Amino acid sequence: MSYVEQxxxxxxxxxxxxxVDLINGSEKMKEIKLKQN
Known part of the structure; x- marks a missing residue:
């Protein structure tokens, strides 16, 4: 492993x-919106 690769x-x-955080966050937003409707 070189210093450049790390x-x-x-x-x-x-x-x-x-x-992953963005995907999880958007899934949570969808759930929240569905619950509000």
Whole structure:
């Protein structure tokens, strides 16, 4: 593992975590909207 590769992998993990949070958040918003109707 080189010094260049490691930060790129970390950024990739961060991006995946953010995407998962966004997907989970949008699912929760859908549930909330359905309950309100």
């Amino acid at each position: 930060p790129i992998q970390d950024m990739g993990r961060e991006a995946v975590n953010i995407l």
